[in-house]
Amino acid sequence: MSMKNINPTKTNAWKQLTTHYKEVKDIHLKTLFRDDSNRKNKFTINFNSFEFDFSKNRITEKTLNHLLNLANEVDLKNAINAYFSGEKINQTEKRAVLHTALRNQLDSEIIVDDKNIMLEIKEALNKMDSFSSSVISGQWKGYSGKTITDVVNIGIGGSDLGPDMVVESLKYYKNHLNIHFISNIDGDHVQEVLKNLNPETTLFIIVSKTFTTQETLTNATTIKKWFLQSANKKDVAKHFVAVSTNLTMASEFGIASENIFPMWSWVGGRFSLWSTVGLSISLAIGFKNFHNLLIGAFEMDEHFKNTPFEKNAPIIASLIGVWYTNFFNAETEVILPYTQYLTKFAPYLQQAIMESNGKSVDRNGENINYQTGNIIWGSTGTNAQHAFMQLLHQGTKLIPADFIGFKQSLYGDEEHHKKLMANFFAQTQALAEGKTKQEVHLDLKTQGNIDDINQLLPFKVFKGNKPSTSILIEKLTPKTLGSLIAFYEHKIFVQGIIWNIFSYDQFGVELGKELAQKIYEKN
Numbered sequence: 001m002s003m004k005n006i007n008p009t010k011t012n013a014w015k016q017l018t019t020h021y022k023e024v025k026d027i028h029l030k031t032l033f034r035d036d037s038n039r040k041n042k043f044t045i046n047f048n049s050f051e052f053d054f055s056k057n058r059i060t061e062k063t064l065n066h067l068l069n070l071a072n073e074v075d076l077k078n079a080i081n082a083y084f085s086g087e088k089i090n091q092t093e094k095r096a097v098l099h100t101a102l103r104n105q106l107d108s109e110i111i112v113d114d115k116n117i118m119l120e121i122k123e124a125l126n127k128m129d130s131f132s133s134s135v136i137s138g139q140w141k142g143y144s145g146k147t148i149t150d151v152v153n154i155g156i157g158g159s160d161l162g163p164d165m166v167v168e169s170l171k172y173y174k175n176h177l178n179i180h181f182i183s184n185i186d187g188d189h190v191q192e193v194l195k196n197l198n199p200e201t202t203l204f205i206i207v208s209k210t211f212t213t214q215e216t217l218t219n220a221t222t223i224k225k226w227f228l229q230s231a232n233k234k235d236v237a238k239h240f241v242a243v244s245t246n247l248t249m250a251s252e253f254g255i256a257s258e259n260i261f262p263m264w265s266w267v268g269g270r271f272s273l274w275s276t277v278g279l280s281i282s283l284a285i286g287f288k289n290f291h292n293l294l295i296g297a298f299e300m301d302e303h304f305k306n307t308p309f310e311k312n313a314p315i316i317a318s319l320i321g322v323w324y325t326n327f328f329n330a331e332t333e334v335i336l337p338y339t340q341y342l343t344k345f346a347p348y349l350q351q352a353i354m355e356s357n358g359k360s361v362d363r364n365g366e367n368i369n370y371q372t373g374n375i376i377w378g379s380t381g382t383n384a385q386h387a388f389m390q391l392l393h394q395g396t397k398l399i400p401a402d403f404i405g406f407k408q409s410l411y412g413d414e415e416h417h418k419k420l421m422a423n424f425f426a427q428t429q430a431l432a433e434g435k436t437k438q439e440v441h442l443d444l445k446t447q448g449n450i451d452d453i454n455q456l457l458p459f460k461v462f463k464g465n466k467p468s469t470s471i472l473i474e475k476l477t478p479k480t481l482g483s484l485i486a487f488y489e490h491k492i493f494v495q496g497i498i499w500n501i502f503s504y505d506q507f508g509v510e511l512g513k514e515l516a517q518k519i520y521e522k523n
């Protein structure tokens, strides 16, 4: 096995970081910028049209050196090789973790259990391509001869959040098909979607890796009943397709075998949007755009695999995350995309990150006595500024923030975009610099507020020194979105390696499921 199971707190680097933390913890970002006019350049990593600006983090070159030593001591390099080459790094489930193979554009073979999986992937992608084209072009007809107008993705967790987020994020690139997502077992949720649909023109995709998930099967059964109120059994083949590894259960449900899109055990649900699970994406924006999403992810994979650690965006982001979590005791991270298109990005990342790294047993089976996975939350800017940003600016908690912005808007309204991005830059600056007593004093004085100065002064001070990373991207496209998602996927992997946990199982969701079944059967 190429993965070493090292307790990070026992490394030399960790000891160094503990001492170093005491030395630097109170240094203000303003001081760091004042003392180094080249700080922004020094801590910026460029990748394609992305600029990852880490300079507003509470780090020095020394901090990064120690963190890079930590990455080396836990043998990250070998772990990355194991991840990409298809070793069974999901040891508790004895599975490879190969979402990267789904977007692999190299001619190389990737072998799992003596099989070159690249062949099956290509075949599945071709099937997605021709199916999407025939539905989009109107060649695919419903049972009464009409073309499809609406597509409903029935799935939950990774079989919902990824596709839903991408379809929402790329709706600028969408065609005429209306795409809906039904996830919750809440029957009202199902009815609210169904009430506007015509069974003659609707296509349902049942997405379930296991085909055993209670929510998805219950919803799919209800929907099939609704469909059969106006159609016949033989019509199911024209309106229901499935994405699953479980061909038997999908066929038993009544899906025609040619309508089952294969999924594989080596793709984790929360990393599956690149697979056939992304069928709703391919239907929404066309296969070519879906393919560009894959290319964007692949290019980030190549950057991650081949770039030296100190210039490697996902690695630096992961290490800085560890620095805040384990030394500053930060408990949460906020995601702030400055585009309304990415409104579902934070909920998507919540599953990807928290289901992966919310673990308290290490890879040796021992209980952990250090912090692991963070709480992820967030919303779009500027809305967030008028909602929760007060707490970031003046609250008591240290909350590292990821600001995600785009240089160009999609419709090209310069005036709006200038204002939007002015806010993006202003927020990162305000968080980093704050506002001193003297500055507040001067402001109040200029405003002629002399009488109230003493009373108001403490409330108007901003301590600053609040860390953020700015991810500035040229334009929101399928390709850049692919790279952005892959960036976070690799961040999850690296942090899992450092924390010495298994990031790719999710036993923590089982207990509640079992109890719910028992409670349901009793009542």
Ligand SMILES: O=P(O)(O)OC[C@H]1O[C@](O)(CO)[C@@H](O)[C@@H]1O
Binding pocket: 156, 157, 158, 159, 207, 208, 209, 210, 211, 212, 213, 216, 269, 270, 355, 506, 509
């Ligand atoms: O695709 P499936 O098998 O229906 O699973 C759905 C989701 O359920 C989970 O197993 C957790 O409950 C997720 O990891 C997964 O994405």
